[in-house]
Structures are given as C-alpha cells and as structure tokens.
Amino acid sequence: MAEHALPRAGHHHEHAHHPGEGGCAHAQDHAARGPAALAEAESACAARGLRLTPIRRQVLNALYATHRPMSAYDLIDRLAAEGGAKRLAPITVYRALDFLLENGFVHKLESRNAFIACPFHHAPGDLVVFMICEECGGVDEAVSDELRGALSHLAAAQGFRPSANVIELAGCCAHCGEPAHAPPAGRA
Structure with missing residues (x-):
C-alpha cells in the first residue's frame, strides 16, 4: 500500500517539557501565526456580518497562546490569571466557544473535552x-x-x-x- 501525505497539516504543541529543550519550530510557527490568525478571524467576522466580541477574542487569543487543547474551565482559569479582573462565568466562555466553533476558528477534541485554536482555512x-x-x-x-x-x-x-x-x-x-x-x- 502506498503512503499518502496528509496535506495542509499543522502542529499544535510545544515540547518545552522535555528537560533542556526549548519549544519546537512548529510551536514557534503556531505562536507567530496567532496575531495574523486573530486578524483574519476579525476580517472573516466582519465579512459575514458577525462580531468578534472582546470575550470571544480573549478566548481565541488564550487558545493560540497555549498551543495545546484546553477545557472551558482551563480557559476560565487562564483568563482570570491573565486579566486579574473578574472571573468569567462558565456560560460566558461556553457561548464564546460555541461561536468560535460554529465559525471554524476553533475545534473541539471530543476525546479530551477540550478546544484548540485552528489557524487553517x-x-x-x-x-x-x-x-x-x-x-x-x-x-x-x-x-x-x-x-x-x-x-x-x-x-x-x-x-x-x-x-x-x-x-x-x-x-x-x-x-x-x-x-x-x-x-x-x-x-x-
């Protein structure tokens, strides 16, 4: 059986947890792509007559910053730690995630009950x-x-x-x- 490449591949993690190593090139590419992907998400929303609200943007930005899948409650904790302000209610984060899912900006990994940013079209x-x-x-x-x-x-x-x-x-x-x-x- 011939091997077939899977086109349009991406990498959503770093390997800094391995002693003595920095992040891999894929993680650096993902981090570098974050700001451009956020701008593209805003443009896509504007073109569709949708709004990337500040909370939706915060959730998407947090997912880009982590390079790995996060549960809604992990996102709540991360956003609270970053913002230092009021802790977001779970329903608020789930609504933001629903919007981001419906519009293709994030994926849900069912086996992990976690979400990951998607910089691909x-x-x-x-x-x-x-x-x-x-x-x-x-x-x-x-x-x-x-x-x-x-x-x-x-x-x-x-x-x-x-x-x-x-x-x-x-x-x-x-x-x-x-x-x-x-x-x-x-x-x-």
Whole structure:
C-alpha cells in the first residue's frame, strides 16, 4: 500500500517539557501565526456580518497562546490569571466557544473535552484528522481529501450519514518517539 501525505497539516504543541529543550519550530510557527490568525478571524467576522466580541477574542487569543487543547474551565482559569479582573462565568466562555466553533476558528477534541485554536482555512466538508500525542498532549492537525472520499464511500455503503467530519488518533508524536525520548532498554 502506498503512503499518502496528509496535506495542509499543522502542529499544535510545544515540547518545552522535555528537560533542556526549548519549544519546537512548529510551536514557534503556531505562536507567530496567532496575531495574523486573530486578524483574519476579525476580517472573516466582519465579512459575514458577525462580531468578534472582546470575550470571544480573549478566548481565541488564550487558545493560540497555549498551543495545546484546553477545557472551558482551563480557559476560565487562564483568563482570570491573565486579566486579574473578574472571573468569567462558565456560560460566558461556553457561548464564546460555541461561536468560535460554529465559525471554524476553533475545534473541539471530543476525546479530551477540550478546544484548540485552528489557524487553517478548512473548506466545508473537509475531513479534519487530529493526531493527539499521549506523551506530551500535543496535537497535529491535517486534512485528507483521499481519506474523506474513502470514508464517504464507506458511510454511504452502510446508509450512514455522518454529522461531523473529524477523526481523532491517539499515539506518539514524532518528537516524543525520537530515540532520545524513548524509555531506556529493558524499561517499557
């Protein structure tokens, strides 16, 4: 079987938790992309006649700043720590997340009940694949037209109509799988 690349891939984590290392280039790219992605979100909202309110913007900015999935309550804690002001009510954060989800600015990782910022432009119907590292918690995101076609065919053959085009894969990322990060021989 031939290997097929997953186009339009992204990386949503850093590896600073590994002793003696800084963040990986992917995390730096994600951090650098944050301000541009926020500006694009504002432009997209304006073009659609929607408003990226200050709270929606704060939530999106917090997700870009972390490089990893966060629950709504993690977001509340982070925003309270950053702002030092009044703690946001959960319903306020959930409403902001609902808006950001509906408009494609964030994704929800169902297996983690967490949210992650999405700096990519997905076409309607794109199959989004999240590869979640069980070692570091990082997330890589990719879109595959080939996989979408195969799954559409499989679902149609079963008379199944999917309501979401998201796949979550759990495993070990390339960084954590490097020999320097593998457990010593004899300890698995």
